[in-house]
Each structure stands twice: as structure tokens, then as C-alpha cells.
Amino acid sequence: MSAQDKPRFATLWLDGCSGCHMSFLDMDEWLLDLAGQVEVVYSPLVDAKEFPDNVDITLIEGAVASREDIEKLLKIRARTKTLIAFGDCAVTANVPSMRNPFGLEAVMKQVYLDSNAIQPQVPTVTVPELLDRVVPVHRIVKVDVYIPGCPPSAATIKSVVSELLAGKKPDVMALTRFGA
Ligand code: SF4
16 A cells, blocks of 8 residues: 555556456546546646656556557556456457467568558557467466456446455456446
8 A cells, every 4th residue: 555545546547448448448537436436647637757666556457469568567557456358359359469379470460561552661660579379368377366358348447446455356257247
């Protein structure tokens, strides 16, 4: 816990479409309640540059597709108590893994060379080194809670976060089955 005795809360966006974060914002007025209950220390929604130490809850959207993603995940796992695979891309690799059957080389050739008639070239600057295969978060680090869905509903996200803040281990399957 922080000096203010509030849980330290973070969200991260790896290889996803931001749809899970959009669903998070769909919690609407409950976001105000949440803001009163936690200290948001890192997220695409706030202006924090470095993932801090001693984070209580971190939601991770997106699959793992690059070496940069792996480095971020290892750091975040070491600094987070409860790490949540947030949405189907984090849980199963989902849409980003659709490139896996074709192989990285063939995909890069199709996207940057064959489909680009004006200036075909594979980018090498400011582009993270991609992994041969896209994998879900649990293939790299231990996951404590899974929230499936593409995206998960705002009600499900709210239920999971509420239970964690109440000191409970959420039963996400039950929450999802009954349409929470
Ligand atoms: S799970 Fe769906 S909504 Fe979430 S990042 Fe992946 S594709 Fe987007």
C-alpha cells in the first residue's frame, strides 16, 4: 500500500487494439469511485513515464509480440502483487497471434514489401524486434487473475476490480457466466 494507504493501481497496453481500455472507460461514473479508492500510478490514461515499484494491481491488455514486451512484462511482474491478464489478447494471444501460422518473415514481406508499391522497405528504426510467435501473457510471467472477453464487459471489469479491492479472489468464470 502507498503512504496514503490506498492500493496502487496500474494498467498497461501491450499488443492489443486498446478496446479493453475503452471498455474500462465504459465503467463511466464508477471510475470516479475507483479514483477515490486507488492511486493510479501507471497507465496509458495518466502521464507516468516509468512503471513504479510496489504496485498492488496491474491490468495488462494485449498479447506479447516483441522483445520489448517481454522486458516490460518481467519488470512489471517483479513490481506487481496481483497481475491480471486483461482481455482475450492477454489471455490467449487472440487477434495478434493470427500471424503465427504464416511465420514472421512472410508477414513482414507481405506487409512492408509486397503491399507497398511506392517505397517497399522493412522498417529497422524505432520498431521493436518482433518475436517469431505472438504468445499470451502467462507464457512469459505468472498471471494471478484472468479476465476473458474481446473486450471484457465494463460490468465484468468492475466486478473483478471491486472484489480485489475488497480483498477477495474474484471468480471470473461465475461473473462472466451470469453476465455481470
Ligand atoms: S481482447 Fe479484443 S478488445 Fe481487447 S485488445 Fe484484444 S482485440 Fe482489442
